[in-house]
Amino acid sequence: KRLLRADFNVHRMQTILPIGSRGILRLVNSYKLNALLGLLVPQRHLESLKERIGLGYTLIVLAQKRA
Numbered sequence: 001k002r003l004l005r006a007d008f009n010v011h012r013m014q015t016i017l018p019i020g021s022r023g024i025l026r027l028v029n030s031y032k033l034n035a036l037l038g039l040l041v042p043q044r045h046l047e048s049l050k051e052r053i054g055l056g057y058t059l060i061v062l063a064q065k066r067a
Contacts, residue, residue, distance in 0.1 A: 001061075008063035015056025018047060028055055 001010050020029055027033065028050060037046055050056065 004061065004063055008065055010061060010063045012062040013059065015051050015054050015059055017057040018050035018055045019057050020055070025055060 001013060004010050018025075018029065020026070034043070034046065041049075
């Protein structure tokens with residue numbers, strides 16, 4: 001966000017594709033943990049939550065260039 005704010009108004013920023021196998025992502029993407037959480041929360045909601053908190057692989061930004 002900091003890099004974009006100089007020339008753009010940042011409206012929205014999130015990540016997609018929560019994948020990873022190192023550090024905290026190893027725990028977050030654990031098959032066993034996700035299977036257990038899947039009993040309480042639907043898988044699509046769990047993946048959406050990971051994307052919203054920034055644990056995704058790709059960063060998506062919606063911004064508008066300043067006049």
